Amino acid sequence: MNELELATGLMRVRTMMRLLDFPRDRSFTSMSTLGHLERGGPRRLTELAELEGVTQPAMTQLVSRLEREELAERRPDPEDGRVVLVAITQQGRDELARRREALAKRLADAMAELPEADKAAIAAALPALDRLVTRALGGNI
Amino acid sequence: MNELELATGLMRVRTMMRLLDFPRDRSFTSMSTLGHLERGGPRRLTELAELEGVTQPAMTQLVSRLEREELAERRPDPEDGRVVLVAITQQGRDELARRREALAKRLADAMAELPEADKAAIAAALPALDRLVTRALGGNI
């Protein structure tokens, strides 16, 4: 496999996911942040900023928005008074689940039209892709 | 394969691509638009807006930015005086190529750490993913 083919192909996947992931009422960064909180549990604000590749002030804003909508909450860290731990709320989990279901349905519709061999190839690649993502992002995802 | 697993996995791919795709000096929509122009040749402004899932005024703005940077250009349509055809320039192609190479290198670094079986699974899935994207976006990509 050519490196450029991999890059081009995965960029097209990115474009597809962006277009299938509506409504756009929330930013992608906010949903991705919720995803991290769900996967990895409460995290420091600064750590979240690094994970999402945004600045700390941007993450402060984002967490404030999530808090206002009650999708996440700030907690003090008992071990360090300067730290804010951000955690996902049940509402946040529900919102994530709703979005993922809507997206999964749209994907399933497109998958249904594919030949069986293609479905099998994609299914077989999912665990490998997951490991690729983990490697690419330094294992902190 | 579970539908939700597919959705979750591809969302992680999307997150990875977003984080690997720096510098962020140009918006994702603008690079994606250039990609469409490269793949499919000159297109109407309105058609581009639909492809990218943005409004027509947003695409007018985006094309103006691309034109200012000489990555794309406006042309009149000889058959319809109202129409603007947008085309990629050589500079636009070069910029796309540069970005893809940088991205390909980062991906290759992560791929290098994967077991051979994973690499093979991903390589085998690429054509299938390409067809999935084409189906999901209505074949107009």
Place this chain on the structure above:
DNA sequence: TCGCATACATAAGCAGATGATATAAGTGTC
């Protein structure tokens, strides 16, 4: 040729990002 539809441009406003800087809490040194 009049009226409506279509294609694009312009204008005003907002969300979400940035960099610079302030505040508050912890840490180390003497």
Place this chain on the structure above:
DNA sequence: GACACTTATATCATCTGCTTATGTATGCGA
């Protein structure tokens, strides 16, 4: 234990890219 230094988060001013609403020019059918 007081000082300077570092770290974690918040605030401020600003920018970019999107939105909706509206304007303008061209095309087309009755």
